[in-house]
Amino acid sequence: xxxxxxxxxxxxxxxxTAGIILAEAGAKYTDLNVVQTQSYxxxxxxxxxxxxxxxxxxxxxxxxxxxxxxLVVMAQEASDKYLQSVKNGxxxxxxxxxxxxxxxxxxxxxxxxxxxxSAKARELGREIAANIVALGLLVExxxxxxxxxxxxxxxxxxxxxxxxLNKQAFAAGVEAAKxx
Amino acid sequence: xxxNQARLLQGNEAVVEGAIAAGLRFFAGYPITPSTExxxxxxxxxxxxxxxxxQMEDEIASMAAICGAxxxxxxxxxxxxxxxxxxxxxxxxxxxxGEIPCVVVNVQRVxxxxxxxxxxxxxxxxxxxxxxxxxxxxxxxxxxxxKEAFTLTVEAFNIAEEYRTPVVLLLDExxxxxxxxxxxxxxxxxxxxxxxxxxxxxxxYKPFAMDQGRIPGVPPLAAYGExxxxxxxxxxxxxxGFPTGNPAIAEKQLRRLNEKISSNKKALCKVEKFFLEDAxxxxxxxxxxxxxxxxxxxxxxAVGIKAxxxxxxxxxPFVEDALxxxxxxxxxxxxxxxMNLGQLVLPVKSVMGDSVPVIPINxxxxxxITPEExxxxxxxxx
Numbered sequence: 184x185x186x187x188x189x190x191x192x193x194x195x196x197x198x199x200t201a202g203i204i205l206a207e208a209g210a211k212y213t214d215l216n217v218v219q220t221q222s223y224x225x226x227x228x229x230x231x232x233x234x235x236x237x238x239x240x241x242x243x244x245x246x247x248x249x250x251x252x253x254l255v256v257m258a259q260e261a262s263d264k265y266l267q268s269v270k271n272g273x274x275x276x277x278x279x280x281x282x283x284x285x286x287x288x289x290x291x292x293x294x295x296x297x298x299x300x301s302a303k304a305r306e307l308g309r310e311i312a313a314n315i316v317a318l319g320l321l322v323e324x325x326x327x328x329x330x331x332x333x334x335x336x337x338x339x340x341x342x343x344x345x346x347x348l349n350k351q352a353f354a355a356g357v358e359a360a361k362x363x
Numbered sequence: 364x365x366x367n368q369a370r371l372l373q374g375n376e377a378v379v380e381g382a383i384a385a386g387l388r389f390f391a392g393y394p395i396t397p398s399t400e401x402x403x404x405x406x407x408x409x410x411x412x413x414x415x416x417x418q419m420e421d422e423i424a425s426m427a428a429i430c431g432a433x434x435x436x437x438x439x440x441x442x443x444x445x446x447x448x449x450x451x452x453x454x455x456x457x458x459x460x461g462e463i464p465c466v467v468v469n470v471q472r473v474x475x476x477x478x479x480x481x482x483x484x485x486x487x488x489x490x491x492x493x494x495x496x497x498x499x500x501x502x503x504x505x506x507x508x509x510k511e512a513f514t515l516t517v518e519a520f521n522i523a524e525e526y527r528t529p530v531v532l533l534l535d536e537x538x539x540x541x542x543x544x545x546x547x548x549x550x551x552x553x554x555x556x557x558x559x560x561x562x563x564x565x566x567x568y569k570p571f572a573m574d575q576g577r578i579p580g581v582p583p584l585a586a587y588g589e590x591x592x593x594x595x596x597x598x599x600x601x602x603x604g605f606p607t608g609n610p611a612i613a614e615k616q617l618r619r620l621n622e623k624i625s626s627n628k629k630a631l632c633k634v635e636k637f638f639l640e641d642a643x644x645x646x647x648x649x650x651x652x653x654x655x656x657x658x659x660x661x662x663x664x665a666v667g668i669k670a671x672x673x674x675x676x677x678x679x680p681f682v683e684d685a686l687x688x689x690x691x692x693x694x695x696x697x698x699x700x701x702m703n704l705g706q707l708v709l710p711v712k713s714v715m716g717d718s719v720p721v722i723p724i725n726x727x728x729x730x731x732i733t734p735e736e737x738x739x740x741x742x743x744x745x
Contacts, residue, residue: 203542215544243543
């Protein structure tokens with residue numbers, strides 16, 4: 184088993200954090216091997232930002248993702264840049280708050296999940312939790328790590344005082360995936 | 364939910380964990396991407412471990428501060444990236460000359476100058492060797508995984524302490540920022556070495572003695588504050604530490620300074636051999652590039668190419684002996700992938716001579732060399 188995942192958007196959307204949380208859930212709560220890498224610019228906000236996670240039953244040599252099995256995109260630029268790199272039959276999770284619907288040529292070869300991720304987080308109280316809504320969608324869709332492992336990893340990483348918001352955000356993502 | 368023993372740890376974090384496990388008690392630094400997490404974690408963890416963290420005004424002062432702390436008896440470290448590593452060179456030379464144990468971490472990014480701060484590179488390999496002036500030896504270690512970032516940091520401190528020398532820990536941005544699932548060795552599994560202290564009364568102590576110490580040429584080091592009064596200077600000095608213009612003494616001291624490292628290459632030079640026994644094409648790769656090489660070797664073996672990898676874990680001193688063994692196996696080629704313009708190609712060629720072709724693969728713009736790129740070079744070579 185080997186799954187390669189990419190979470191891409193703009194700096195400040197928390198996608199690197201989401202990648203770390205997903206990797207941590209895999210590392211601490213499963214027997215699988217995990218690596219996580221990232222790419223970001225010198226800016227502290229804005230600019231393209233990306234987190235890659237590989238979860239595998241084998242040793243992971245080359246740590247970078249080239250053709251992901253799963254792609255989460257939360258900015259149009261990220262969608263334009265990475266959609267084509269997803270493996271045939273792979274899954275793409277699109278935040279329709281910021282990203283236009285997936286072009287038909289791509290949607291025919293991919294499993295497309297479209298949901299207003301950031302808008303949902305805003306509705307829950309703060310858009311900053313959009314990354315955790317995305318994580319809920321991803322975990323429910325892929326089953327790559329157990330849900331309670333993901334929630335435990337979320338609570339390990341998020342700032343004190345935001346636990347409830349983040350639990351709700353994760354649950355909202357899971358519900359959205361179930362409903363689709 | 365039940366946790367297992369493993370952790371998700373970043374390379375830079377692993378350096379700090381390794382350093383503290385090895386006895387780090389003083390860190391001075393000036394944060395710079397992509398090494399910043401080392402300073403951050405030292406700031407958080409070192410005071411809890413009974414140590415001191417200081418953010419200095421710049422890299423020059425940081426290097427000076429760790430020299431001072433080490434002479435006062437504390438295991439000391441600083442961390443930086445290319446631009447800061449340039450600034451540290453003068454005082455790094457001072458640490459070489461004063462025989463001051465310390466660890467200098469350089470998480471490499473694309474240079475020259477400020478370059479590409481968040482992008483990976485291996486462009487400081489020769490700077491680590493020759494960034495400071497004058498004839499000197501340097502020890503530089505290069506981890507290829509998060510776990511190794513931990514174990515080699517412990518090793519770096521052990522070498523620094525045993526040989527009274529600065530040790531450069533040369534990461535690349537990929538390994539520094541990589542997070543991996545790791546189970547770290549327990550305290551009981553770790554070997555931690557401390558510098559040898561003098562066993563003579565203070566008035567007889569010679570801090571730069573020619574013929575004392577467990578390792579020949581490495582004199583015991585007293586700590587300031589323990590009653591031993593001694594002088595440390597960058598000027599060439601005699602056994603008592605005071606400057607000398609006497610050519611006979613200077614020659615002896617300078618040779619001892621170099622030979623304490625160069626005559627111990629067997630102990631210092633560590634390599635990993637991966638499928639080397641019957642290899643017809645050998646990759647010589649280090650750091651993150653070795654991860655790509657390892658995948659390329661597996662992929663090559665799967666299509667019937669007898670590939671192997673020699674990975675220098677110690678970059679300096681250079682691993683000539685291991686390369687001589689490779690040469691004796693008469694491979695069709697040695698491929699040297701590096702995220703620089705081929706800084707280790709010439710040292711490899713100097714061992715291989717004319718009998719084995721040495722093929723470089725080079726990238727400069729912050730992209731990891733891929734397994735496919737190495738595999739296609741192998742296919743061409745065999």
